[in-house]
Amino acid sequence: MRDSNGKIEQEVTPLWDSLIGQSERVSFHMPGHRQGRSWPLHVKKQLAALDTTELSGTGDLAMPSGRVLDAYERAASCFGAGKTWFITAGTTSSVMIMLASSLREGDALLLPRAVHIAVVHAVALLGLKPIFVEAEDGHSFEDGQPDASSYVFSIRRHKEAKACFVTYPDYYGRTIDLDSVSRAAQKAGMLLLVDEAHGAHFAFLPDQKPATALSLGADMVCQSAHKTLPALTPASLLHVSEAAIQHRRIDLQRVASMVHVFQTSSPSFLIAATIDRARAELESCGKEGLERLQRLNVSFSEKLPSGFYRVLPECADPSRLVLDFAETGFSREILAHHLDKSGIDVEMIDISRIVLIPALDQPEEDYMRLLESLLSLSEIEDEGNRQSLTQARRDLLNTRDRLLSAPAAFQVTPREALFGRDACSVIAPYPPGLTVLWPGEHVLEEHRSFFQALHDMGITVRGIHY
Numbered sequence: 001m002r003d004s005n006g007k008i009e010q011e012v013t014p015l016w017d018s019l020i021g022q023s024e025r026v027s028f029h030m031p032g033h034r035q036g037r038s039w040p041l042h043v044k045k046q047l048a049a050l051d052t053t054e055l056s057g058t059g060d061l062a063m064p065s066g067r068v069l070d071a072y073e074r075a076a077s078c079f080g081a082g083k084t085w086f087i088t089a090g091t092t093s094s095v096m097i098m099l100a101s102s103l104r105e106g107d108a109l110l111l112p113r114a115v116h117i118a119v120v121h122a123v124a125l126l127g128l129k130p131i132f133v134e135a136e137d138g139h140s141f142e143d144g145q146p147d148a149s150s151y152v153f154s155i156r157r158h159k160e161a162k163a164c165f166v167t168y169p170d171y172y173g174r175t176i177d178l179d180s181v182s183r184a185a186q187k188a189g190m191l192l193l194v195d196e197a198h199g200a201h202f203a204f205l206p207d208q209k210p211a212t213a214l215s216l217g218a219d220m221v222c223q224s225a226h227k228t229l230p231a232l233t234p235a236s237l238l239h240v241s242e243a244a245i246q247h248r249r250i251d252l253q254r255v256a257s258m259v260h261v262f263q264t265s266s267p268s269f270l271i272a273a274t275i276d277r278a279r280a281e282l283e284s285c286g287k288e289g290l291e292r293l294q295r296l297n298v299s300f301s302e303k304l305p306s307g308f309y310r311v312l313p314e315c316a317d318p319s320r321l322v323l324d325f326a327e328t329g330f331s332r333e334i335l336a337h338h339l340d341k342s343g344i345d346v347e348m349i350d351i352s353r354i355v356l357i358p359a360l361d362q363p364e365e366d367y368m369r370l371l372e373s374l375l376s377l378s379e380i381e382d383e384g385n386r387q388s389l390t391q392a393r394r395d396l397l398n399t400r401d402r403l404l405s406a407p408a409a410f411q412v413t414p415r416e417a418l419f420g421r422d423a424c425s426v427i428a429p430y431p432p433g434l435t436v437l438w439p440g441e442h443v444l445e446e447h448r449s450f451f452q453a454l455h456d457m458g459i460t461v462r463g464i465h466y
């Protein structure tokens with residue numbers, strides 16, 4: 001590229017430079033290896049050398065044998081699966097493989113409206129028929145995530161569905177009584193498919209609380225290893241339960257062929273090797289690491305400045321840190337700007353909460369830097385209109401829950417809408433990527449004003465062009 005004087009610019013690398021600067025900051029977001037800081041020096045030094053392709057000494061990630069198979073079998077045993085694959089294109093691909101392996105074109109799938117964008121794309125691409133989970137009394141779900149009794153009610157009501165899809169845990173670490181959903185699904189002859197993208201560490205949690213989706217009866221499960229384990233982005237695990245294999249609910253041949261369809265023909269050994277390493281590390285000291293993390297989360301939360309409080313409902317993952325700031329009087333923009341200026345990267349700030357994903361080895365000093373940053377907020381003058389700000393937020397939260405839990409309103413199928421002549425997209429605030437509108441549904445005035453309010457707060461809405 002030429003500069004303004006017509007000279008060729010030498011070795012200008014904006015993306016590379018921006019990433020280099022990143023390593024100085026405090027990271028409370030994925031990936032779980034904290035820009036390599038979680039790994040010993042010898043591992044970091046080896047990373048580039050491990051970036052290889054299928055060789056006689058390495059095997060083939062899509063056709064596991066030898067050492068690849070050994071690594072997959074160790075992972076399956078550790079995570080409680082009958083069969084496991086390492087997918088190096090994220091849980092986005094694992095979800096696609098999971099749905100393509102277990103369902104056929106035209107099959108009905110019971111799921112919430114507010115699933116991750118990846119699920120909507122998979123449903124559309126595979127030509128599945130979505131049926132949204134509904135509450136018996138019509139109540140809306142917080143963040144669009146249905147409670148177990150609404151799943152059970154919908155399973156009984158929609159016996160035509162071939163499978164039930166659950167996000168467990170959600171982005172905020174909340175879980176539901178998956179055991180009762182699993183029993184209802186089994187009774188109705190439905191498969192239970194689980195997006196456990198945020199729960200790859202569940203197998204190592206002290207006292208097994210919350211329990212893993214596999215231990216609660218899921219037939220297939222996808223996990224993002226890079227979100228909560230020290231693995232490279234976008235490392236993912238795809239599991240099939242032992243029971244699903246034994247009772248022939250899932251055909252392993254079909255899973256293997258769908259891995260070929262949806263995974264690149266050059267899967268990354270480097271990424272896969274970090275899954276293997278993370279599994280071994282957590283097997284040896286994951287429980288202690290998670291206990292330490294949970295202690296740090298508790299002691300940090302006890303020192304929070306007034307107005308902030310930790311959101312940790314019953315059965316939520318205690319290793320996740322979710323802070324509610326709705327009562328502080330500070331706007332989302334002020335908070336985001338202040339944290340950024342303090343050199344702190346959080347996973348996400350939504351309308352009223354900050355989501356932090358502490359890594360297994362998150363240093364205590366990072367918590368102190370975060371606390372100092374929150375304490376120093378009080379020096380900023382933004383408390384003028386605390387009452388009205390809080391009311392405006394409350395209204396917006398109610399709208400959010402209502403829109404994320406709304407009944408389906410398809411004009412055409414998601415496949416026709418997404419890939420047809422007037423291609424339209426999924427509309428979802430990002431992060432967390434929870435779908436508000438599926439392709440094939442109309443944008444109403446209420447949606448428009450909701451998206452505008454999010455945009456004004458600095459929240460990106462995917463699928464909308466401003």
Ligand SMILES: Cc1ncc(COP(=O)(O)O)c(C=O)c1O
Nearest residue numbers: 090091092116118195197224234
């Ligand atoms: C609930 C959920 N499912 C699936 C995904 C996609 O995972 P990946 O980024 O590993 O492709 C995400 C990503 O944020 C997610 O939050």
